[in-house]
Amino acid sequence: MHKNRHRYCVIMCGGIGSRFWPYSRARLPKQFIDFLGTGRTLLQMSFERISTVVPKENILVVTNRRYADLVREQLPEITENQILLEPARRNTAPCIAWAAWHIAARDPEASLIVSPSDHVITRENDFESSVCTGFEFVESHDALLTLGIEPTHPETGYGYIQVDDAIDGGICKVKTFTEKPDIELAKVFVRSGEFFWNSGIFLWSVKAIREAIRNHVPDIAAVFDSAPEGTFADHAAETEFIDRAFPGCVSISIDYAVMERASNVYVETVNFGWNDLGTWSALYDMSPKNRDSNVTQNCSVLTYNSTGNIFAIRGEKLIVVDGLKDYIVADADGVLLICPKEREQEIKRMVTDAKVKFGDKYE
Amino acid sequence: MHKNRHRYCVIMCGGIGSRFWPYSRARLPKQFIDFLGTGRTLLQMSFERISTVVPKENILVVTNRRYADLVREQLPEITENQILLEPARRNTAPCIAWAAWHIAARDPEASLIVSPSDHVITRENDFESSVCTGFEFVESHDALLTLGIEPTHPETGYGYIQVDDAIDGGICKVKTFTEKPDIELAKVFVRSGEFFWNSGIFLWSVKAIREAIRNHVPDIAAVFDSAPEGTFADHAAETEFIDRAFPGCVSISIDYAVMERASNVYVETVNFGWNDLGTWSALYDMSPKNRDSNVTQNCSVLTYNSTGNIFAIRGEKLIVVDGLKDYIVADADGVLLICPKEREQEIKRMVTDAKVKFGDKYE
Numbered sequence: 144m145h146k147n148r149h150r151y152c153v154i155m156c157g158g159i160g161s162r163f164w165p166y167s168r169a170r171l172p173k174q175f176i177d178f179l180g181t182g183r184t185l186l187q188m189s190f191e192r193i194s195t196v197v198p199k200e201n202i203l204v205v206t207n208r209r210y211a212d213l214v215r216e217q218l219p220e221i222t223e224n225q226i227l228l229e230p231a232r233r234n235t236a237p238c239i240a241w242a243a244w245h246i247a248a249r250d251p252e253a254s255l256i257v258s259p260s261d262h263v264i265t266r267e268n269d270f271e272s273s274v275c276t277g278f279e280f281v282e283s284h285d286a287l288l289t290l291g292i293e294p295t296h297p298e299t300g301y302g303y304i305q306v307d308d309a310i311d312g313g314i315c316k317v318k319t320f321t322e323k324p325d326i327e328l329a330k331v332f333v334r335s336g337e338f339f340w341n342s343g344i345f346l347w348s349v350k351a352i353r354e355a356i357r358n359h360v361p362d363i364a365a366v367f368d369s370a371p372e373g374t375f376a377d378h379a380a381e382t383e384f385i386d387r388a389f390p391g392c393v394s395i396s397i398d399y400a401v402m403e404r405a406s407n408v409y410v411e412t413v414n415f416g417w418n419d420l421g422t423w424s425a426l427y428d429m430s431p432k433n434r435d436s437n438v439t440q441n442c443s444v445l446t447y448n449s450t451g452n453i454f455a456i457r458g459e460k461l462i463v464v465d466g467l468k469d470y471i472v473a474d475a476d477g478v479l480l481i482c483p484k485e486r487e488q489e490i491k492r493m494v495t496d497a498k499v500k501f502g503d504k505y506e
Numbered sequence: 507m508h509k510n511r512h513r514y515c516v517i518m519c520g521g522i523g524s525r526f527w528p529y530s531r532a533r534l535p536k537q538f539i540d541f542l543g544t545g546r547t548l549l550q551m552s553f554e555r556i557s558t559v560v561p562k563e564n565i566l567v568v569t570n571r572r573y574a575d576l577v578r579e580q581l582p583e584i585t586e587n588q589i590l591l592e593p594a595r596r597n598t599a600p601c602i603a604w605a606a607w608h609i610a611a612r613d614p615e616a617s618l619i620v621s622p623s624d625h626v627i628t629r630e631n632d633f634e635s636s637v638c639t640g641f642e643f644v645e646s647h648d649a650l651l652t653l654g655i656e657p658t659h660p661e662t663g664y665g666y667i668q669v670d671d672a673i674d675g676g677i678c679k680v681k682t683f684t685e686k687p688d689i690e691l692a693k694v695f696v697r698s699g700e701f702f703w704n705s706g707i708f709l710w711s712v713k714a715i716r717e718a719i720r721n722h723v724p725d726i727a728a729v730f731d732s733a734p735e736g737t738f739a740d741h742a743a744e745t746e747f748i749d750r751a752f753p754g755c756v757s758i759s760i761d762y763a764v765m766e767r768a769s770n771v772y773v774e775t776v777n778f779g780w781n782d783l784g785t786w787s788a789l790y791d792m793s794p795k796n797r798d799s800n801v802t803q804n805c806s807v808l809t810y811n812s813t814g815n816i817f818a819i820r821g822e823k824l825i826v827v828d829g830l831k832d833y834i835v836a837d838a839d840g841v842l843l844i845c846p847k848e849r850e851q852e853i854k855r856m857v858t859d860a861k862v863k864f865g866d867k868y869e
Contacts, residue, residue, distance in 0.1 A: 165826075443864055445856065447849075456842075461868050463528075463856050465845040466833075474842060479819075481835065481844065482828040486810075493808065493826050501806055505824050 150278055151253050151349075152197040153242040156186050156214070156260035157207040157229060162422050162487065164494045165478035166440075166455045169506040174261040175213045178420070179430075180441055185420070187217050189260045192267055196274050197256070203227055203245070204260075205238050224378055230386050236400040237363055237392035239345075240356050241385065244367040247349045248375035254282050255352075257345045257397075263429065265416030273413040277346040280314055280411065287355055288314070288346040289402060291339025291410040292417045297329035300421055302341040302398075304410050305332075317408045320398065339412050342419070345397070351407070360400040363392050423471045424484050427453040453484070478505055513641055514616050514712075515560040516605040519549050519577070519623035520570040520592055525785050525850065527857045528841035529803075529818045532869040537624040538576045541783070542793075543804055548783070550580050552623045555630055559637050560619070566590055566608065567623075568601050587741055593749050599763040600726055600755035602708075603719050604748065607730040610712045611738035617645050618715075620708040620760075626792065628779030636776040640709040643677055643774065650718055651677070651709040652765060654702025654773040655780045660692035663784055665704040665761075667773050668695075680771045683761065702775050705782070708760070714770070723763040726755050786834045787847050790816040816847070841868055 156174045160167030167173035174185045181188070186204075193202060204214050205227040214226055227241060239257055246253045256274060264270045273290065281288050291304045302323060306315035320341065324332060332338035347355075357364040366388050374380045402408055418429045430438040435450045442456035447465040454462050457475035464472070471487060473480045478497070482490065497505045519537045523530030530536035537548045544551070549567075556565060567577050568590040577589055590604060602620055609616045619637060627633045636653065644651050654667045665686060669678035683704065687695060695701035710718075720727040729751050737743045765771055781792045793801040798813050805819035810828040817825050820838035827835070834850060836843045841860070845853065860868045 445860055445863065447852070447856070459840060461841045461860060461864055463841065463843045463845070463860060465849050465852065465856075467844060470829075472842075472844065474837075477822060478824045478826065479835075479837060479842070480826045481830060482826070486828050489810070489828065493810070493828070497808055497824060497826060500808060501824055 146196065146198045147278070148198055148201070149250055149253050149282075150197045151201040151203065151246050151250075151255040152193045153203045153205060153239065153246075153255055153257045154186070154189050154193070154260045155205050155235065155238060155257065156189075157205065157210065157232065157238070158259075158261065160261060161491050161494050163426075163473075164490055165480050165505070166457065166473045166475045168476055169503075170209075171213070171476075172210070172261075173420070175210065175217060178426075178440075179263065184217055185263070186214070186260045188263075189258060190218055192264060192270060193256065193258065193274070195267075195271050196278070200225070201253075203242055205229065205242055207232060228382075228385075229389060231390040233389065233392045233394040235397040236356070236360055236395045237366075237389065239352065239397050240360075240363050240367055240392075241389065243349050243352045243356065244370070245375045245381070247353060248373075251349065253349045254278055255347065255349060259343050259419075261420055262342070263416075263418045263420050265418075267415075269413070269415035273411065273415055274346070276313065277411050280409070281346045281348050281351065284407075284409075285351055286347065286407050286409045287351060287402060287405055288409045288411055289317070290342045290344040290346075291412045292342050293412060293414045294333045294338065294340050297326060297333045298340065299323055299326050299329050300425065301419070303329075303332050303338040304341050305337050306339060306410055306412065310409075313413070314409055314411045317402075317410050320403050339410060340417075341398070342413075342417060343398075345402075346411075352401075355401045355405050355407075359404045360393070360395065363395075363400070366392050423453055423455075423473075423487050423490075426455075427451075427484065451484070509559065509561045510641070511561055511564070512613055512616050512645075513560045514564040514566065514609050514613075514618040515556045516566045516568060516602065516609075516618055516620045517549070517552050517556070517623045518568050518598065518601060518620065519552075520568060520573065520595065520601070521622075521624065523624060524854050524857050526789075526836075527853055528843050528868070529820065529836045529838045531839055533572075534576070534839075535573070535624075536783070538573065538580065541789075541803075542626065547580055548626075549577070549623045551626075552621065553581055555627060555633060556619065556621065556637070558630070558634050559641070563588070564616075566605055568592065568605055570595060591745075591748075592752060594753040596752065596755045596757045598760040599719070599723055599758045600729075600752065602715065602760050603723075603726050603730055603755075604752065606712050606715045606719065607733070608738045608744070610716060611736075614712065616712045617641055618710065618712060622706050622782075624783055625705070626779075626781045626783055628781075630778075632776070632778035636774065636778055637709070639676065640774050643772070644709045644711050644714065647772075648714055648770055649710065650714060650765060650768055650771045652680070652771070652773050653705045653707040653709075654775045655705050656775060656777045657696045657701065657703050660689060660696045661703065662686055662689050662692050663788065664782070666692075666695050666701040667704050668700050669702060669773055669775065673772075676776070677772055677774045680765075680773050683766050702773060703780075704761070705776075705780060706761075708765075709774075715764075718764045718768050718770075722767045723756070723758065726758075726763070729755050786816055786818075786836070786850050786853075789818075790814075790847065814847070 160173035208228045305318040438453040440455035449467045451469040455473045523536035571591045668681040801816040803818035807825045812830045814832040818836045
């Protein structure tokens with residue numbers, strides 16, 4: 144396939160994945176793990192998936208500085224210039240702004256896709272054609288485009304996007320972004336046909352996103368505009384500048400900073416087997432089950448009177464379980480978690496409790 | 507305290523402890539583990555306890571050949587002559603017979619106490635005086651004496667001994683031995699005041715036990731009587747003989763082979779904080795609990811909505827648990843077991859299943 148050299152990708156992979164603790168850990172978050180047992184990490188899968196559409200040398204990875212070596216190991220084909228190392232966590236808006244300024248210094252005509260690194264997409268061909276459609280749209284319109292996933296069930300763990308009438312094949316104006324709904328509202332959303340899951344995947348021209356950032360979060364734009372001429376085209380100068388200036392950015396998500404404020408926001412409704420792998424339950428739901436409806440990740444399991452569980456173990460281990468229903472059993476790197484799936488929203492608090500009580504090594 | 511040089515002890519430590527799997531394993535059974543976190547293994551505690559009554563050089567350890575090095579490491583003060591290595595598992599009668607013949611070759615006037623290595627005794631002074639009383643009795647009577655524990659609750663996991671009227675301070679003739687009762691019968695037993703728990707600790711003179719074995723299991727006596735003169739006083743000759751002859755012994759318990767058949771059987775009723783550590787529940791019951799009634803062995807635990815559990819982990823590990831009530835969570839040497847305490851009698855079957863499905867390494 145022809146790859147347009149003006150097309151770029153920004154893969155964001157700085158998160159900790161604490162909802163998958165203890166399997167995902169601060170020092171080895173889930174995007175750097177072979178989470179699905181495919182032999183490739185989630186980051187590697189994201190890189191390969193997008194590299195069918197975007198030239199490899201145009202794929203940037205933005206991550207926290209502590210994960211630099213993990214990125215270099217897992218993506219040996221990319222250069223230092225393609226790895227943007229954040230000196231501090233500032234949510235997605237400053238990260239996306241940096242990437243936009245970085246790309247603009249190389250190619251003012253560029254368009255880009257911004258994507259998390261830790262979701263799963265099962266139908267790669269559909270993904271590829273959706274992304275091409277999106278690129279064509281943002282290359283021909285002054286538009287900020289987000290990909291909206293056709294909902295398959297009334298999920299309460301996702302944000303939803305309400306669409307207006309279609310203006311182009313599968314592309315609509317956005318009417319509203321909504322927070323995670325309760326189950327009743329989620330059912331209404333799904334029935335209506337007007338609501339789509341917010342995937343966190345965006346496409347835009349570098350010109351449009353820089354303009355939107357300047358309009359809606361001028362403080363962040365001012366940080367990057369303060370860089371001396373040529374900074375973003377010179378690796379050493381850029382690193383020096385980012386170390387100094389980036390921590391001064393306000394911490395805010397791109398959704399809140401830009402997407403919910405701008406008027407030129409569009410959604411492309413898509414359907415390519417997306418799962419955000421946001422929770423153990425989401426992983427359970429998408430995974431193949433054995434005849435007792437248990438899911439096992441990388442381990443041998445012997446179960447009795449046990450159904451609906453997910454077992455995720457790092458390292459060689461036999462799990463023998465009796466009388467567990469709908470639990471998460473995760474064991475990695477010195478921590479064993481046993482927790483009902485319905486209590487998984489408490490895992491973040493458990494991580495904090497463990498840190499307070501037993502120290503950073505369990506984070 | 508004066509230690510009578512005619513007094514011997516036989517510590518039996520050849521069992522696998524499979525009811526404590528995966529914490530107790532075929533290659534490292536529970537008697538060789540610091541099971542209570544005291545810094546001493548159960549075997550070492552048994553040895554020290556009896557060495558206040560019996561000269562150390564008169565303490566014999568009988569075990570399976572595969573555990574020879576474990577015994578040597580844990581009890582460096584004993585000589586090769588004090589370690590009897592069984593070439594095959596034949597239950598307690600052949601093991602006790604061998605020990606009796608071995609001791610008789612050294613001291614025909616000897617008396618001995620036979621004890622498992624894997625129980626717990628919390629009041630050592632009471633133990634010591636009970637054992638001395640027992641020795642004095644078997645040294646002055648033609649008697650096979652067993653220690654009967656005053657029951658503290660209607661336990662269904664133990665055998666019971668019914669006593670006749672006392673004939674000597676705390677020593678009675680045995681009326682019957684009973685199998686493990688159901689809970690209703692156990693309650694009747696405890697209320698009656700006539701029933702005591704069968705501890706598996708025996709005292710007798712070497713003369714009395716040899717005579718009883720010759721009378722009640724002559725096939726076993728014949729095996730040891732077939733040894734050439736001097737065999738049991740010569741380490742090399744004894745080893746050679748045992749390797750050849752011991753596997754030919756019938757596999758039978760001393761209770762069934764002798765105690766339930768002989769007429770000169772007595773019980774000394776005792777009370778010294780005995781627990782046979784036979785099951786996870788027994789260990790749970792005797793262990794100190796935290797404020798949520800959980801018991802932890804060698805691990806850091808963070809619990810939510812969890813009570814009545816026992817957590818036993820080999821190695822450094824943090825356990826985080828939500829929503830478990832009355833479970834066993836045991837993790838050691840490549841196996842994690844999660845099982846309701848009330849299903850613990852199924853653990854032996856699980857070990858078998860694991861062996862069939864995944865091989866010997868998990869035994």
